[in-house]
Every structure is written in structure tokens, then in C-alpha cells.
Amino acid sequence: MKPLLASTLALALLGGLAQAQSPATRDPAQIPAGHYAVDAGHTQVGWRVSHMGFSNYAGSFSEVSGTLELQPKDPAAAKLSVKIPVASVATTSEKLTGELKGDKWLDxxxxxxxxxxSTKxxxxxxxKAKVTGDLTLHGVTKPVTLDVTLVGAGTNPLSKKVNVGFEATGTLKRSEFGVKTYLPLIGDDLHLVIxxxxxxQD
Incomplete structure (x- = not known):
């Protein structure tokens, strides 16, 4: 094969691969309205808390379930409801993970x-949007506001279904939810990145 032809074919293949790997749009007008369900395998709830002021210690929750009613032409009408199993909490320390599941922490x-x-x-x-809702943790319900950014939406080339993704950040005080162990040595502010x-759902 001649070098020029080989180069042209390689560029064409790479271009096609790049398109296949980038099916998403960030234009809300192109997102279908409807009923969406959490994709648990690709949803992550990360948290971070100060460890005695020496470091910012991070962990996560998983196995999230829930629904999203999405109306891109009327974003304020969106409704979100999610559930996170507390026992899914994870850290890089098996001992600490076990403690967090216990009655002195998340119980x-x-x-x-x-x-x-969500309530608003x-x-x-x-x-972007500010999403306020009722967060229930450790038997206590309090309003929490999340800063939400659209990451992208489009047809998943593998499942052939419409996917949409967001990043959300927020902060809550764990003491307000009755989780007060080792305050103030371990920080009260729990920072979330979701x-x-x-x-x-068709």
C-alpha cells in the first residue's frame, strides 16, 4: 500500500473512532424529555472530609438507584429522586470502612x-442549575442545595439508549444529621462530588 493512501486510511479510521467515542452533546435543546433511571454502574457519589486538618480524606458511596423526570425546555420542572445504600460506603481502609458502617457513625x-x-x-x-431537595441521612431530613452541571447527553453507542450525565457538588454539616463522632477533630463539613x-426509559 502506498504511504499516502495508508496515511489517508489511518486518518479516516481515527476520525471515525473519535466520533464513535464522542456521542454526547452539551446542548439541552437536543436532549429528549422523559423519564430517566439512574445508571448505577456509572454513577458515583464521592465525599471528602477534613482529617484533623492534616489531610482531606475521601471515600465514596455506590449502588445508587432513582429516577429523573427531565424537561429540557422547562428545566425548572425537573424532578429527581435517588436512594443510596449507606452500607455501600467505601474507603481505602477496610477497618475505617467497617467503623463508618457502625453505630458510632452512619449506623x-x-x-x-x-x-x-428534589423540591426546587x-x-x-x-x-447549570441549583437543585434543592430534602436529604435524609441517619434518620434526619434537612434541605440541601447541589450545584449541578450538565456533562453531556446522547445515544449510547453500546446500549442504543439515550443517556444523560451531570456533575453535582455540595456541602453538608454531618453534625446536623446527628453524626457527631470525633468532632471537631474530624471535620464537620462533608463535601460531595457526584x-x-x-x-x-422507553
Whole structure:
């Protein structure tokens, strides 16, 4: 094969691969309205807390379930409801993970689920919103506001279903939810970073 022809074919293949790997759009007008369900395998709930002021210690929750009613033409009408098993908490320390599940911390046996149900969505520009909702953790329900950014949406080339993803950040005080162990040595502010993935239900 001649070098020029080989180079042209390689560029064409790479271009096609790049398109296949980038099916998403950040234009809300192109996102289908409808009922979406959490894609648990691609949704991550990360958290971070100060460890005695020496470091910012991070962990995660998984196995998220829930629904999203999405109306791109009327973002304020969106409704979100999610449930997170408290026992899914994970850290890089097996000992600490076990402690966090226990009754001195999150008490997963008594309070097995953390939930968030939106009560208000305020659009901020084209692809951002402030989502306020009732967060229930450790048997206590308090309002929490998340800053949400659209990451992208489009047809998943593998499942052939419409996917949409968001990043959400927020901060809550664990003491307000009755989780007060080792305060103030371990920080009160619990910082959340959420990678939320949803799949449209036909």
C-alpha cells in the first residue's frame, strides 16, 4: 500500500473512532424529555472530609438507584429522586470502612438508606442549575442545595439508549444529621462530588 493512501486510511479510521467515542452533546435543546433511571454502574457519589486538618480524606458511596423526570425546555420542572445504600460506603481502609458502617457513625443497620428528593430546580445559564431537595441521612431530613452541571447527553453507542450525565457538588454539616463522632477533630463539613448518569426509559 502506498504511504499516502495508508496515511489517508489511518486518518479516516481515527476520525471515525473519535466520533464513535464522542456521542454526547452539551446542548439541552437536543436532549429528549422523559423519564430517566439512574445508571448505577456509572454513577458515583464521592465525599471528602477534613482529617484533623492534616489531610482531606475521601471515600465514596455506590449502588445508587432513582429516577429523573427531565424537561429540557422547562428545566425548572425537573424532578429527581435517588436512594443510596449507606452500607455501600467505601474507603481505602477496610477497618475505617467497617467503623463508618457502625453505630458510632452512619449506623447502616438502623438507617440503611440515604435519600435525596428534589423540591426546587433553579436554572443558572444554559447548562447549570441549583437543585434543592430534602436529604435524609441517619434518620434526619434537612434541605440541601447541589450545584449541578450538565456533562453531556446522547445515544449510547453500546446500549442504543439515550443517556444523560451531570456533575453535582455540595456541602453538608454531618453534625446536623446527628453524626457527631470525633468532632471537631474530624471535620464537620462533608463535601460531595457526584457523577450522576441516567438512562432514558422507553
Amino acid at each position: 447502616a443497620a438502623k438507617y440503611p438508606d440515604m435519600t435525596f428528593v 430546580v433553579v436554572p443558572v445559564g444554559q447548562d 457523577a450522576g448518569a441516567f438512562e432514558r
